[in-house]
Amino acid sequence: MPTARAARRTAVRLGAVALAGALLAACGGSTEGASDSAGGKVTVTVDLFGSFGYKEAGLYAEYEKLHPNVTIKQTDTEDEADYWKSLQTRLAGGGGLADVQAVEVGRIASVAQQQSDKFEDLRKHGAERLQAQFSDAKWAAATGKNGEVLGLGTDVGPEAICYRTDLFAKAGLPTDREELAKKWSTWDGYLELGRQYKAKAAGNSAWIDSVGSLYSVIIGQEKERYYDSSGKLIWDTNPALKTAWDTSVTAAKDGLSAKLDQWSPQWNQAFSAGSFATLPCPAWMLGYIKGQAGDAGKGKWDIAALPGGAGNWGGSYLTVPRAAKHKKEAYELIAWLTAPEQQEKLFRKHGSFPSATGAIAKIHDATDPYFSGAPIGKIFGDAAKAAPVQVLGVHDQNVNQQITNALGEVERKGVSSEQAWANAKKGVDNTIG
Template sequence: MPIARAARRAAVRLGAVALTGAMLAACGSGASDTSSDAAGGKVTITVDLFGSFGYKEAGLYAEYEKLHPGVTIKQTDTEDEQDYWKSLQTRLAGGGGLADVQGIEVGRIASVTQQQADKFEDLAKYGANDLKDQFAEAKWSAATTKDGKVLGLGTDVGPEAMCYRTDLFKQAGLPTDREELAKKWATWDGYLELGKQYKAKAPGKSAWLDSVGSLYTIMIGQEEERYYDASGKLIYENNPAVKAAWDAATEAAAAGLSAKLDQWSPQWNQAFAAGSFATIPCPAWMLGYIKGQAGDAGKGKWDIAKLPGGAGNWGGSYLAVPRAAKHKKEAYELVKWLTAPEQQAKLFEKQGNFPSSTGAIAKVADAKDPYFSNAPIGKIFGDAAKEAPVQVLGVHDKNVADQITNALSEVERKGTAPDKAWANAKKGVDNVMG
């Protein structure tokens, strides 16, 4: 939700949750740092997130409130990160309606550090630098400005695997053993070939995968340079890695392997329970999302295998405190606690969000998930996290990605020719870049 930030980031999302007038008032529009809502030391900390962070579902808010009498945590969330980011930009520009804690998807963090540092608190003022050794270097540095301001603390990362429905595989005559499948789809060509075999004997109206946009995203997550190079130059148009992921996605569309579902849409959510697709590219944070959407009926029907083509990362998020937050100190203390190794380990074990805390990674190495056929998720995602490249992030990283996946949706849902769709993606990027 983020994964995802989304999905980074890992629970049932019934749709975008609109902020009511009362909540906007609770979030506050001033920059004061009062420590209580009323006499008696009571304080309400507001948290605004996107996708599937899983804190409420894992019981972490309730635990924090028990440890801190007088503190109440109120969360609002928006299912689609694009909608969330647009709303956040509007509120940052106006200075009002901001929560005490705001989630930031990893694809937006360069925009925050390079263009919006004046809109967020420097957490170093509250002692955040003492936490640096708890985080992977790449995760920490991405949220730190050139002059040393720490604008967010890392939640999860999104090491990638492939989730699949064992019951649907059996009905189509395909193997279900995760090790055997990892060998059969060691490459993306192997994955698409297996998809064509599945289509020939697919049960019901099920498809091989949810969307070609998710295929593209998981593939491009295996690359160090995607949309920008290390110097900050925009390179997506001529990057062979982008072309390879685009070509694989459009090939999947042409072969009819996709269920043609836009990720995060109501139809996509319903498809988990309906068995509308047999595989889904699966960053760690997707596990909790699958559990939430497929429900108890899905337990034991899912499994997880190593990703085709090697390790990669999709998503991951940060928690930040806006300058206009009402309760800055209290917000920082909550952020510090939520991102501590103990809480990151609990979140992974309950929801699947893979830790960005090095201490937490060690704690979950042996974790297994009974919902996913007792898959060794600690090892699968731990190995992927170790092997994944450190990605170059640019100011408009997420915007470029969104335009490309939007264009791929045109290909699979409207039948737009790939060349025309690519031209539309480029126009969209140009418009975003101004």
């Protein structure tokens, strides 16, 4: 999902439900081949990871109302790594695939460069007409070697810091988002506030959930992370990556982490237990926090600008496997879900920042009462504009996983930085060859 705002275009806005239905009919009209359930009831299966928020934001219900013959059935895997492993197994066998499969941005280069034969070329269904809705970078990342359109962008992940105002106040730290943004304008400033929090925090509350999440948000500020623009793997010689590593190791050695694996049951429980005071927060994390902290967390969280400048962490695509049972209906659904109107609704209700350029200007005034009325449209909008357009590689997510695994050894087992780095290198070599 990493992408900065490239060229801004004005997408055509659908003015009414009737017009929305007409546009979808037009998209469907160019489909090669008829649905195997034409004229009857169709169940479109959607397989996702994490928290996309479509059901929670009421978008499935709205779509089913517009299309009475369609029922949407969603399955969800919390951990993306588990999801991707399962998807690869099913793609290899050709069975068990949903009509719609999500792909995380760290995997999209693999789809575009190595697996284009496994996914539907959405040009067959008229997808080229949607290109103007998206930034150049978002669209290009899901384009195959021969121009195939292999997915439609859902969101991007401009970054900020989410924090617990109640825990800050108990530790004697300021709670105003503007003041905090100044105090942690650098990562050194952020860690220094963390040390102050640790000295006065109530109970066992830590400054941050894990050093793996700290690393991920810092490396998300870089254009080149694991590959350079020529496609060369550079992760182990990239000075920016080493800086992100060293900062994360410092946080671990200073005892600032709650030592929680993201997406684990323990991590989920920690949201309501107050086990950490700050969380590196790409826009899509807002919906996850709401889901885990629940109503009791409303008004206890706030959001401030990211230390060290803007960055991007995450974002996804919706694809249609070639083995999907209902390709036509699947395409019509993902075209609707990723349209500017739906992306705007999703951001206001769930926090997923739009990849559709036509939605971005419309959300600048958005605030979120759950996060103490934080101006989420401005905070994440400004971050999206300033974030670099990141170079994506085939094994981005695999490399990232090995690095965060190694950092976990530092914070939980006390492994030295040098040994953990060697373990990360070995893990990358074993994973990608």
